[in-house]
Amino acid sequence: MNLALLFDEDFVAPNRVVLRGRRLEHMRSVLGATQGDQLPVGRVNGLMGWGEVVTLTASEAELLVTLDQPPPSPLPFTLILAMPRPKMFRRVLQTSATLGVKDIWLINSYKVEKSFWQTPWLSDDNLRENLTLGLEQAKDTAMPKVHIRKLFKPFVEDELPALLQGKVALVAHPGTATPCPTHLNKPTALCIGPEGGFTPYEVGKLEEAGCQSVHLGPRILRVETAVPVLVSRLFDACL
Amino acid sequence: MNLALLFDEDFVAPNRVVLRGRRLEHMRSVLGATQGDQLPVGRVNGLMGWGEVVTLTASEAELLVTLDQPPPSPLPFTLILAMPRPKMFRRVLQTSATLGVKDIWLINSYKVEKSFWQTPWLSDDNLRENLTLGLEQAKDTAMPKVHIRKLFKPFVEDELPALLQGKVALVAHPGTATPCPTHLNKPTALCIGPEGGFTPYEVGKLEEAGCQSVHLGPRILRVETAVPVLVSRLFDACL
Numbered sequence: 001m002n003l004a005l006l007f008d009e010d011f012v013a014p015n016r017v018v019l020r021g022r023r024l025e026h027m028r029s030v031l032g033a034t035q036g037d038q039l040p041v042g043r044v045n046g047l048m049g050w051g052e053v054v055t056l057t058a059s060e061a062e063l064l065v066t067l068d069q070p071p072p073s074p075l076p077f078t079l080i081l082a083m084p085r086p087k088m089f090r091r092v093l094q095t096s097a098t099l100g101v102k103d104i105w106l107i108n109s110y111k112v113e114k115s116f117w118q119t120p121w122l123s124d125d126n127l128r129e130n131l132t133l134g135l136e137q138a139k140d141t142a143m144p145k146v147h148i149r150k151l152f153k154p155f156v157e158d159e160l161p162a163l164l165q166g167k168v169a170l171v172a173h174p175g176t177a178t179p180c181p182t183h184l185n186k187p188t189a190l191c192i193g194p195e196g197g198f199t200p201y202e203v204g205k206l207e208e209a210g211c212q213s214v215h216l217g218p219r220i221l222r223v224e225t226a227v228p229v230l231v232s233r234l235f236d237a238c239l
Numbered sequence: 240m241n242l243a244l245l246f247d248e249d250f251v252a253p254n255r256v257v258l259r260g261r262r263l264e265h266m267r268s269v270l271g272a273t274q275g276d277q278l279p280v281g282r283v284n285g286l287m288g289w290g291e292v293v294t295l296t297a298s299e300a301e302l303l304v305t306l307d308q309p310p311p312s313p314l315p316f317t318l319i320l321a322m323p324r325p326k327m328f329r330r331v332l333q334t335s336a337t338l339g340v341k342d343i344w345l346i347n348s349y350k351v352e353k354s355f356w357q358t359p360w361l362s363d364d365n366l367r368e369n370l371t372l373g374l375e376q377a378k379d380t381a382m383p384k385v386h387i388r389k390l391f392k393p394f395v396e397d398e399l400p401a402l403l404q405g406k407v408a409l410v411a412h413p414g415t416a417t418p419c420p421t422h423l424n425k426p427t428a429l430c431i432g433p434e435g436g437f438t439p440y441e442v443g444k445l446e447e448a449g450c451q452s453v454h455l456g457p458r459i460l461r462v463e464t465a466v467p468v469l470v471s472r473l474f475d476a477c478l
Contacts, residue, residue: 002459072457095464138458182422182475218311219377220241225334228464232471236421 001026003040003048003139005132006065017041017051019061027053027061041065042141071141075100075235076187078163082109082194084223086119090130091224093121093146097134099231102144105163108152109202111194117150152202160209164189171206172226173198173213180214180230185237192226240265242279242287242378244371245304256280256290258300266292266300280304281380283371310380314339314474315426317402321348321433323462325358329369330463332360332385336373338470341383344402347391348441350433356389391441399448403428410445411465412437412452419453419469424476431465 001023010017019027027033035053041063042048048071051063083106084092096104106122120126127146135141149155168184171191191198191206198206203213221229240262249256258266266272274292280302281287287310290302322345323331335343345361359365366385374380388394407423410430430437430445437445442452460468 098458098460098464099468100458137461140458219337219339219379221337222376225337225467228467229338229471232468233475236472 001030001133001136003042003136003141004051005136005141006041006043006051008044012062015065016054017063017065019063020059024059024061028056028058033061039063040139041067042071042135042139043067044141044143046141047071048139048141072100072138074102074142075231076185077101077231077235078103078105078167078187078189079227080105080107080160080163080189080191081223082107082192082198083112083116084194085113085116086121088222088224089116089119090121092227093127093130094134094137095224095227097131097140097144098138099228100138100140101227101231102142103147104144105147105149105155107149107155107191109194110152110199111196122148153205156202156205156209160206164210169209169211170214171198171203171211172216172230173203174215174220176213176215178212178214180216180233182233183236184234188234190230190234192223192230195223240269240372240375242281242375242380243290244375244380245280245282245290247283251301254304255293256302256304258302259298263298263300267295267297272300278302279378280306281310281374281378282306283380283382285380286310287378287380311339311377313341313381314470315424316340316470316474317342317344317406317426317428318466319344319346319399319402319428319430320462321346321431321437322351322355323433324352324355325360327461327463328355328358329360331466332366332369333373333376334463334466336370336379336383337377338467339377339379340466340470341381342386343383344386344388344394346388346394346430348433349391349438350435361387392444395441395444395448399445403449408448408450409453410437410442410450411455411469412442413454413459415452415454417451417453419455419472421472422475423473427473429469429473431462431469434462 004023006017012018037053038050041051047067048069049067051065054064055062079101131144167187167189169189243262245256251257276292277289280290286306287308288306290304293303294301318340370383406426406428408428
């Protein structure tokens with residue numbers, strides 16, 4: 001936690017917050033904070049700055065906050081991801097938030113196991129918690145939006161073409177002929193398949209919607225590795 | 240496991256292997272392999288190819304192997320890493336192996352907790368196991384070398400200057416003025432600090448040894464995210 005992310009419900013006055021739970025625990029046991037300390041904070045979808053510890057007890061901390069710095073720029077990036085298996089999903093969420101991805105679409109695919117959609121990590125609270133951990137790692141405040149689409153065909157036919165308007169549109173597809181472009185640094189949408197990849201039918205549908213198939217070289221990466229590799233490759237000037 | 244990595248002790252004849260344990264379990268329960276199937280295999284530090292399942296029982300599988308393809312190119316990269324906390328270390332090892340990193344130096348730093356060096360993940364068997372998992376993910380056979388240096392000063396003063404000969408030498412240091420270069424695609428050594436970063440003294444010693452301090456932008460990345468981001472940024476033509 002390189003920054004404590006503050007939510008509306010933390011504010012007891014326009015410049016005062018009361019923290020409990022995980023953030024309090026971190027302040028006490030990891031940071032060893034004491035009264036008078038200045039800690040980095042940021043308001044969700046708002047400015048960043050400092051919180052001065054006014055009171056600190058075992059059950060709560062009160063901070064006087066000054067928020068005057070903008071968060072880092074968001075990436076001009078739409079990540080469209082076949083729903084990963086739960087333990088990977090949680091890390092991919094955190095990593096995506098840390099990297100500055102703000103628009104995440106979770107879609108179905110033939111090789112997504114039905115059970116993946118049952119994971120508690122997809123609840124609103126758990127999504128927010130994991131995205132918060134990613135933002136707090138990065139020192140960012142802009143909460144990513146996560147869209148859940150459990151049916152492949154309606155998403156690809158009815159929503160995807162509009163979503164791709166004005167963007168470079170790619171699908172990562174091992175074995176295809178074209179390498180993934182580098183340092184694009186402009187609005188891009190990228191589809192990443194499940195373990196084992198999209199089926200040829202699915203790649204065909206994504207191409208029909210406007211995506212170009214690209215590969216990342218001979219190595220097969222797990223999705224949690226592919227996301228930072230692709231973000232870094234596409235947006236070297238934006239990180 | 241996109242490829243089964245074969246070790247000398249698996250060979251019962253020049254073109255026959257017997258597999259048990261994890262690889263057998265994977266063949267049976269994940270791949271659903273049966274007699275006659277052709278599975279991707281590779282010999283550690285050797286060629287890749289196919290293994291035909293000759294016999295398959297609950298306790299062992301015998302494969303007839305044909306090895307005739309070279310593994311993907313290694314990255315011209317030396318990764319010098321302050322020892323991460325154990326649960327991260329394991330993922331960093333696997334990810335580094337998957338990305339094609341072949342030379343990994345684990346070093347000490349003021350902010351490396353002493354307990355990190357006690358982790359069982361540093362045993363020869365566990366290092367090999369996790370690097371194997373990373374290679375099997377990538378479809379690669381060239382086993383990375385891991386060097387353990389528990390004393391910072393002797394490493395930096397006595398070994399590092401020679402290690403950096405003929406390489407671009409960098410230390411990732413948030414807050415410094417120079418951004419990390421992109422698409423170098425030539426021999427590079429990169430030092431990554433612990434959570435909280437190298438101390439100013441340590442950065443000074445690394446710079447004395449020939450490293451240039453570079454930053455990765457305003458976001459603070461966990462080491463498991465920084466490694467793929469940096470590899471992708473430095474070696475876009477090599478992946």
